[in-house]
Amino acid sequence: MPLAFLIAGTSFWFCGNQLAGAFTLGSPGFWGAWAWAAALWPFPVIRMLFFRHRGDRTQGLAYFLLGLGSTYLVLLLVLRLLDLALHFAGYAWPIWAPWAVLAIAVILCLWGWQTALGPAQVKKVRLPTANLHPDLEGLRIVQISDLHISRMVDPGQIVQLVEQVQALEPDLIAITGDLADGPVESLREAIKPLARLRAPLGVHYVTGNHEYFWGIEGWLEEFDGLGFEILLNAHRAVDHKGARLLILGVNDPMEARIGHGEGPDLRKAVSGAPKADYTLFLAHQPQAYVLAEASDADLFLTGHTHGGQYFPFSLIVPFFHRYYRGLYRHSDALWVYVHSGSGFWGPPNRLGVRQEVTLLVLEKMPVPPTSVVSRQK
Numbered sequence: 001m002p003l004a005f006l007i008a009g010t011s012f013w014f015c016g017n018q019l020a021g022a023f024t025l026g027s028p029g030f031w032g033a034w035a036w037a038a039a040l041w042p043f044p045v046i047r048m049l050f051f052r053h054r055g056d057r058t059q060g061l062a063y064f065l066l067g068l069g070s071t072y073l074v075l076l077l078v079l080r081l082l083d084l085a086l087h088f089a090g091y092a093w094p095i096w097a098p099w100a101v102l103a104i105a106v107i108l109c110l111w112g113w114q115t116a117l118g119p120a121q122v123k124k125v126r127l128p129t130a131n132l133h134p135d136l137e138g139l140r141i142v143q144i145s146d147l148h149i150s151r152m153v154d155p156g157q158i159v160q161l162v163e164q165v166q167a168l169e170p171d172l173i174a175i176t177g178d179l180a181d182g183p184v185e186s187l188r189e190a191i192k193p194l195a196r197l198r199a200p201l202g203v204h205y206v207t208g209n210h211e212y213f214w215g216i217e218g219w220l221e222e223f224d225g226l227g228f229e230i231l232l233n234a235h236r237a238v239d240h241k242g243a244r245l246l247i248l249g250v251n252d253p254m255e256a257r258i259g260h261g262e263g264p265d266l267r268k269a270v271s272g273a274p275k276a277d278y279t280l281f282l283a284h285q286p287q288a289y290v291l292a293e294a295s296d297a298d299l300f301l302t303g304h305t306h307g308g309q310y311f312p313f314s315l316i317v318p319f320f321h322r323y324y325r326g327l328y329r330h331s332d333a334l335w336v337y338v339h340s341g342s343g344f345w346g347p348p349n350r351l352g353v354r355q356e357v358t359l360l361v362l363e364k365m366p367v368p369p370t371s372v373v374s375r376q377k
Contacts, residue, residue: 004045011073012041018076018098040069060152060348064113067310067347072105074312112310112351116344119160121354124361125327127299127335132364133277135241139362142170145303146341148210149190150181152348158193161342161357165197168359171240172201176303176339177208177252177284184218195226201238204229204247208284208304209254216260231282233268246276248295252284266291286323286338293334300336307340310349
């Protein structure tokens with residue numbers, strides 16, 4: 001919390017000074033500039049930290065303004081860096097330039113807002129595997145992740161997402177965490193459409209970090225009632241025609257951080273697991289690729305990063321995650337797919353990074369000899 005206040009206070013001071021610089025001290029424009037800065041930083045941060053359980057209309061406004069403030073701050077910093085270069089060349093931006101940047105930020109965030117409230121993009125990913133069992137050829141796995149159902153999400157979006165998933169005729173559905181962002185009592189009706197998710201080999205779910213913020217026990221009970229196969233450091237073996245598929249799932253590290261349990265435990269997950277023709281590993285956070293590799297998995301499905309969710313943060317997230325978005329070839333044996341999220345968290349903004357429903361299809365064919373086969377952008 002102190003860090004949040006430090007960031008918000010510094011950003012408020014910086015943005016306010018930049019906007020107010022175009023006006024005379026004490027004029028209406030001067031105070032209007034500081035009012036804008038307060039709306040972009042102190043208001044949304046205080047609303048998030050102290051009133052996050054209140055589901056009124058100010059919640060959506062606060063998150064939108066937070067996205068606007070963060071976008072504006074980054075663009076403003078870029079403006080000032082360019083200003084230094086112009087200064088050495090004997091030029092300078094006009095005094096109203098920060099307001100022009102604010103206008104650009106508003107347009108970008110409205111664009112991202114429209115995308116975030118729209119349908120998810122269906123992505124089809126082919127996974128070549130040299131030694132694939134013939135009966136697994138063409139196996140269809142649909143992954144959804146980071147839906148973050150909250151009071152800001154239109155129930156119609158959930159219904160539409162379920163319809164998109166089922167239209168892909170999945171053999172197996174994988175849900176890699178962060179399905180809900182609120183208490184069970186207030187979101188029970190919102191998640192009911194997820195009960196219509198069905199696949200012959202099951203709907204398999206692993207926990208994300210956000211479920212632990214809102215009462216993990218209640219959410220696990222709710223997901224069980226929806227018919228999900230919940231993998232809590234556990235495995236499931238399923239047969240598809242004449243082949244055996246092993247699904248491994250580990251808990252999110254947040255479980256251990258907040259004292260609710262052990263966190264990811266690979267030894268427990270693989271204990272008693274039978275031999276299989278193909279192993280699918282599920283975990284919420286991409287850094288679990290080390291566990292996927294240790295388990296001799298063929299495919300690791302994960303999420304968490306949202307691909308940065310919106311510009312300009314989509315340019316920053318690669319500095320924090322080795323695998324952050326799309327498909328990667330980690331080793332000769334392991335594919336990694338990082339889902340960009342099926343919804344949004346915080347700011348309703350999906351500028352440049354669409355929410356997705358992902359269809360992964362297994363194919364028996366030679367694998368390209370590169371460490372990173374593709375990176376979806």
